[in-house]
Amino acid sequence: MNDKADQTSAQLKTQIEALTNGPLLVYGSLLIKDKNGEKRLKNKTTALCRCGHSNNKPFCDGAHVKSGFEV
Numbered sequence: 001m002n003d004k005a006d007q008t009s010a011q012l013k014t015q016i017e018a019l020t021n022g023p024l025l026v027y028g029s030l031l032i033k034d035k036n037g038e039k040r041l042k043n044k045t046t047a048l049c050r051c052g053h054s055n056n057k058p059f060c061d062g063a064h065v066k067s068g069f070e071v
């Protein structure tokens with residue numbers, strides 16, 4: 001990341017980080033609406049599944065480790 005990107009990211013309220021071989025970490029406040037329309041407000045760090053194997057989608061439940069997800 002360059003200096004300008006560092007300055008911009010410091011000003012954002014929500015940031016997303018892709019972990020190697022793991023979930024997307026979302027830092028900040030967000031409202032998640034699940035497949036049933038149920039809404040959940042998350043205020044700190046949220047791990048979202050990107051391997052497709054979680055039994056608690058859209059959240060990561062650690063299943064990426066067992067499935068051998070690599071990206």
Ligand code: FES
Nearest residue numbers: 049051060063064
């Ligand atoms: S990324 Fe963790 S269960 Fe899918």
